[in-house]
Amino acid sequence: MQFSYHPQAGQHEITLEGELYRHLYLSRRTQAQEVLAFRNLLDDTLYFYAQVGVYKKHACLRLLESRYTPKRPTHQTHLIWALIAHREIEKVLPYLNQMGVCKISFFYAQYSQRGDFGVRQMQRLERILIASNQQSGRSDLMALEVLQSTQEALQAYPHAKVLDCNAQASTAPLRNLEQGVFIGPEGGFCAQERQLFSQREIYSLPNPLILTSEGAALWLGALGSYALPSI
Known part of the structure; x- marks a missing residue:
């Protein structure tokens, strides 16, 4: 997976819960020191977050950096x-x-x-x-x-x-x-x-x-x- 989708990606702090939380922490066994990449699919920026708190049903992340990395089709079919x-x-x-x-x-x-x-x-x-x-x-x-x-x-x-x-x-x-x-x-x-x-x-x-x-x-x-x- 190249990134995770989060509608609030780009904000200083975001919360992971529900299906995304279960995927990252129960299926993928994400480690606490990992930096996680997100997109909001509204702009062409990759947002990188550090984990500041992982709890039983949610996790809190803080923005580390953002990179403008467009990856769009080269044609308009x-x-x-x-x-x-x-x-x-x-x-x-x-x-x-x-x-x-x-x-x-x-x-x-x-x-x-x-x-x-x-x-x-x-x-x-x-x-x-x-x-x-x-x-x-x-x-x-x-x-x-x-x-x-x-x-x-x-x-x-x-x-x-x-x-x-x-x-x-x-x-x-x-x-x-x-x-x-x-x-x-x-x-x-x-x-x-x-x-x-x-x-x-x-x-x-x-x-x-x-x-x-x-x-x-x-x-x-x-x-x-x-x-x-x-x-």
Whole structure:
């Protein structure tokens, strides 16, 4: 783990309790003389704390120093991803985060699985991202949002492209991922949605294999992470 997340990191004194306390002192067996590194994921600073008191259910720490150490993605890949089963999103989200995807805009497509994707689900995804950041060292938190329809997503991102394996597509390389790329759900896009895409750049995969929705998201995340800075 590269650092621990604490929302008050940067303050002169912080308190560790709950899950973070149990992880550091019961699972990792942190020694009293260790200096602990924290980020708040709001700035690009690493904050180093000394332990001044360790108790049965909490620990008190005091700030020693801070270092400006940005560790952000070198590209601005933005995925506009039709909602699929929550568990499938949760499986691949840490990898997309480590690949440097900057933003995911979830939306309800015609074939999306309907269900609750409210505050509790978004909080769960945020916890997954925080754990991924702690492992990878990433200093910013990936942006997430939910849009209610394909049409709303198109209006929000007028320059986004579309990845559609079942449509006549451009053979040109897929570039400028920071403008956003639409990914369909399991089953792809319906005929009505393809009509909405008529004025967009449509792309397909550079091979005949069909990916799952989450597989397409991973492919785009990897494509963005290896893109040249000038693209």
